[in-house]
Amino acid sequence: MKQSRFSRRTLALFWLLLVAAVIGVLIYLEQIAFLYVLATPALVALLLIVGFADLERVGRDNIENFTVREE
Numbered sequence: 701m702k703q704s705r706f707s708r709r710t711l712a713l714f715w716l717l718l719v720a721a722v723i724g725v726l727i728y729l730e731q732i733a734f735l736y737v738l739a740t741p742a743l744v745a746l747l748l749i750v751g752f753a754d755l756e757r758v759g760r761d762n763i764e765n766f767t768v769r770e771e
Contacts, residue, residue, distance in 0.1 A: 706714070726735050 704711075723735065724740075726732075
């Protein structure tokens with residue numbers, strides 16, 4: 701598999717900043733109706749992702765990787 705230039709966290713931050721900039725510009729230009737149109741499919745997509753998430757296979761082994769270790 702090819703190694704990516706950026707980590708997944710960095711790519712997520714880029715997407716977050718891009719979406720925040722688009723939303724900020726639309727609010728500044730007072731295009732609230734267009735924001736409603738964008739928000740509707742975004743919420744549908746989020747609900748579909750959560751609805752089809754396989755949460756039964758998330759075990760304690762995966763959770764332990766996210767804990768902060770005190771040194």
